[in-house]
Amino acid sequence: MLNRTRLLAVARKEALQLRRDPRSLILSFVLPVLLLVFFGYAITWDVTDIRTAVVDLDGTARARELVDAFHASGRFSIVARLERTADIGPLLDRGRIRIALVIPRGFAADLGTGRVAQLQAIVDGSDANTATIALGYTQAIAQQFSARILFQTRRVQLPVSAESRVWYNEELASRNMIVPGLVAVIMMIIAGMLTSLTIAREWERGTMEQLASTPVSRAEVVLGKLLPYLAIGLVDVALCSLLGVLLFGVPFRGNAFFLMGASFAFLTGALGLGMFISAVARTQLLATQIGMIATFLPAFLLSGFMFSIDNMPLPLRVLTYFVPARYFLVVTRGVFLKGVGPDVLWIQGLLMIAFAVAGLTLAVRAFHKEIS
Amino acid sequence: MPGPRLERVREMVRKELLQVFRDSRLKRMVFLAPIFQLLAFGYAVSTDVRRTSTFVVDQDHTRASRDLTDTFVASGYFRIVGRSDRPRDMVEALDHGRAIVGLHLPRGFSRDAARNNARMQIVFDGTNSNTATVARVNAERIVQIYALRLGGLEGHPPLELRDRAWFNPELRSRDYNVPAVMGAIMLILSLILTSLAVVREREIGTLEQLMVSPLQPRELVIGKTAPFALICLGDLLVIAAVAILWFRVPFHGNFLLLVLAGVLYLLSTLGLGLLISTVSNTQQEAVLTSFLVIMPTMLLSGFMFPVSSMPEVFQWLTLLNPLRHFLEIVRAIFLKGAGLDALWPQYAALLAMGTGVLGFAATRFRKTIA
Numbered sequence: 001m002l003n004r005t006r007l008l009a010v011a012r013k014e015a016l017q018l019r020r021d022p023r024s025l026i027l028s029f030v031l032p033v034l035l036l037v038f039f040g041y042a043i044t045w046d047v048t049d050i051r052t053a054v055v056d057l058d059g060t061a062r063a064r065e066l067v068d069a070f071h072a073s074g075r076f077s078i079v080a081r082l083e084r085t086a087d088i089g090p091l092l093d094r095g096r097i098r099i100a101l102v103i104p105r106g107f108a109a110d111l112g113t114g115r116v117a118q119l120q121a122i123v124d125g126s127d128a129n130t131a132t133i134a135l136g137y138t139q140a141i142a143q144q145f146s147a148r149i150l151f152q153t154r155r156v157q158l159p160v161s162a163e164s165r166v167w168y169n170e171e172l173a174s175r176n177m178i179v180p181g182l183v184a185v186i187m188m189i190i191a192g193m194l195t196s197l198t199i200a201r202e203w204e205r206g207t208m209e210q211l212a213s214t215p216v217s218r219a220e221v222v223l224g225k226l227l228p229y230l231a232i233g234l235v236d237v238a239l240c241s242l243l244g245v246l247l248f249g250v251p252f253r254g255n256a257f258f259l260m261g262a263s264f265a266f267l268t269g270a271l272g273l274g275m276f277i278s279a280v281a282r283t284q285l286l287a288t289q290i291g292m293i294a295t296f297l298p299a300f301l302l303s304g305f306m307f308s309i310d311n312m313p314l315p316l317r318v319l320t321y322f323v324p325a326r327y328f329l330v331v332t333r334g335v336f337l338k339g340v341g342p343d344v345l346w347i348q349g350l351l352m353i354a355f356a357v358a359g360l361t362l363a364v365r366a367f368h369k370e371i372s
Numbered sequence: 373m374p375g376p377r378l379e380r381v382r383e384m385v386r387k388e389l390l391q392v393f394r395d396s397r398l399k400r401m402v403f404l405a406p407i408f409q410l411l412a413f414g415y416a417v418s419t420d421v422r423r424t425s426t427f428v429v430d431q432d433h434t435r436a437s438r439d440l441t442d443t444f445v446a447s448g449y450f451r452i453v454g455r456s457d458r459p460r461d462m463v464e465a466l467d468h469g470r471a472i473v474g475l476h477l478p479r480g481f482s483r484d485a486a487r488n489n490a491r492m493q494i495v496f497d498g499t500n501s502n503t504a505t506v507a508r509v510n511a512e513r514i515v516q517i518y519a520l521r522l523g524g525l526e527g528h529p530p531l532e533l534r535d536r537a538w539f540n541p542e543l544r545s546r547d548y549n550v551p552a553v554m555g556a557i558m559l560i561l562s563l564i565l566t567s568l569a570v571v572r573e574r575e576i577g578t579l580e581q582l583m584v585s586p587l588q589p590r591e592l593v594i595g596k597t598a599p600f601a602l603i604c605l606g607d608l609l610v611i612a613a614v615a616i617l618w619f620r621v622p623f624h625g626n627f628l629l630l631v632l633a634g635v636l637y638l639l640s641t642l643g644l645g646l647l648i649s650t651v652s653n654t655q656q657e658a659v660l661t662s663f664l665v666i667m668p669t670m671l672l673s674g675f676m677f678p679v680s681s682m683p684e685v686f687q688w689l690t691l692l693n694p695l696r697h698f699l700e701i702v703r704a705i706f707l708k709g710a711g712l713d714a715l716w717p718q719y720a721a722l723l724a725m726g727t728g729v730l731g732f733a734a735t736r737f738r739k740t741i742a
Contacts, residue, residue, distance in 0.1 A: 027664065043677040098680070116532050123535060123537045125538055126547075126704075126708065128540055135537075160519040161491055162494050165496070169498030169499055169501055172505055177498075193659075285568060297408070304500075308421070338499070344468055
């Protein structure tokens with residue numbers, strides 16, 4: 001049975017230990033802010049200022065019009081104008097340019113006579129992601145140009161036109177996708193790196209026997225140890241959300257209480273998992289290593305945080321269903337960007353609660369084995 | 373002062389390696405961590421956009437509208453996850469995250485198409501900005517091709533784009549990501565193993581024993597770094613082999629140059645590990661500090677996020693990051709087959725940083741144990 005005095009005593013002891021360990025505190029409060037600033041400000045997948053070389057072999061007004069269209073898009077910064085296609089190679093080799101656009105001789109003549117004119121794009125494919133997006137922008141500009149030419153030369157309007165709209169993240173900024181996800185990742189760091197040490201530390205220092213000889217029950221130990229980290233985690237969620245919204249303008253369209261509730265459940269599960277690892281591993285070194293592999297990395301890689309689950313091969317897609325961060329991420333993004341609430345996210349909410357129960361049970365049971 | 377004695381160093385290297393390999397769990401870490409990361413980066417970390425889940429609202433119910441959705445499916449970029457004739461269902465599918473793209477073909481679509489002014493709406497879930505950007509370009513292209521065909525233009529727009537990707541013709545993100553894993557793994561292992569090896573001795577009190585032994589500080593430094601350098605180089609070989617043989621990443625460069633880059637890179641990372649050991653008293657502190665160093669080093673290296681998209685201040689900052697230079701070398705050797713003529717600045721940077729960091733670390737290390 002849980003005794004409140006004993007529970008709080010364990011929590012106080014753990015909090016004291018944490019307070020005396022500046023590095024854990026840095027990890028708890030400085031790292032989240034650091035990550036947020038990195039992702040909010042410096043690190044992005046948005047492709048802008050694509051360094052471009054232009055080889056205009058046609059030299060007509062039409063060709064210049066096309067180059068201007070690239071320039072006007074704001075995505076391409078033209079850093080070189082070359083006379084010969086042979087000059088492209090060295091620039092690509094050295095990484096000076098990302099893409100080269102070649103307008104062949106006869107370009108304007110082809111357009112004028114209704115033949116298919118060609119624009120060649122040579123892209124540095126080594127960074128496939130950036131290359132795909134750069135080619136995408138190129139394609140889009142070529143298409144707009146095509147439609148304009150059709151209209152100008154033949155008075156033909158395309159029978160169908162598409163009106164594209166982007167919802168939830170209207171400016172398509174990777175910042176808006178990453179900041180809500182960071183909340184989940186940071187919690188997994190706390191669970192994987194900090195909690196996984198707590199029980200292993202007692203074993204290594206030999207204080208576990210002392211703890212076992214006190215009247216404290218194992219549920220009290222587990223819950224007591226969990227409380228300070230729970231507090232840290234919730235403060236981090238609030239901190240990240242506030243900074244993300246105020247400093248980086250990430251939209252927050254949902255209900256803050258629902259987010260905190262889901263965070264509470266998710267955090268409880270993650271911390272329980274961390275403690276379970278700690279109890280099983282017994283040494284701090286091994287505990288952190290397992291913690292990294294079992295909690296932090298899946299949250300980072302398999303949750304859809306940055307890499308779309310749709311693109312993964314089937315076995316990995318199946319695996320993602322066992323990564324709780326995956327569901328939590330749906331909640332944070334739903335609340336931040338989509339402004340949806342429990343009516344849409346109730347499945348995820350229930351899964352978070354199930355995760356919390358499972359994490360706590362695992363931690364208490366593993367701890368039991370150790371003492372006996 | 374006499375130089376380092378070979379047999380004493382050799383004994384210490386042997387002892388350190390024994391300690392790592394006797395600890396079966398530690399041993400597993402040394403080998404499992406690279407494999408796990410390789411699998412993740414080979415399979416999970418794909419930024420290619422295919423089979424995007426799409427919800428179709430077709431209020432027109434004509435052949436033209438069905439043709440258009442078929443064109444979307446046939447492209448391979450989209451897969452239909454649901455159909456309805458109420459726009460509300462599309463909103464719900466996007467809200468729930470069941471679909472990322474919504475196609476809305478309004479009533480009268482084919483009638484308007486005959487009069488050359490049909491409009492359709494495509495909605496994208498921008499939550500994943502990357503996927504949405506690529507999906508949008510694909511969708512708009514498909515609509516244009518469809519429109520040209522419908523207009524009797526046989527799918528030929530007046531301007532056609534011929535694109536070609538150098539160095540990675542199929543634009544597989546795997547080819548870019550998998551070789552880079554060696555940089556990340558070597559960073560993680562050399563930081564954690566080196567700092568722990570010293571701190572563990574400090575914790576269990578055997579560092580004093582080492583100090584009273586005839587080992588000189590310099591020998592101690594070598595003895596505490598060389599074994600992990602060997603392990604890391606072993607991992608480099610394993611990762612290169614898996615990348616080339618299993619993931620079929622092309623290798624166009626010189627293998628010895630790759631190993632040389634690895635050695636120069638290790639100077640910096642081992643130096644960092646040693647530095648961490650001088651400021652840590654417990655294993656826990658060492659692991660946490662390593663983690664605090666590893667995170668920003670990886671994020672600001674171009675490992676997953678391109679340096680060229682960072683603000684200029686940060687781009688300059690990354691020049692101080694050994695991982696950035698090492699990754700540039702690795703990727704250029706694998707994909708471009710580049711040699712020293714193109715890569716010498718990176719090699720020089722690694723050499724300068726490595727000797728600087730390791731030298732500084734060794735001095736500090738000697739002070740803390742003296």
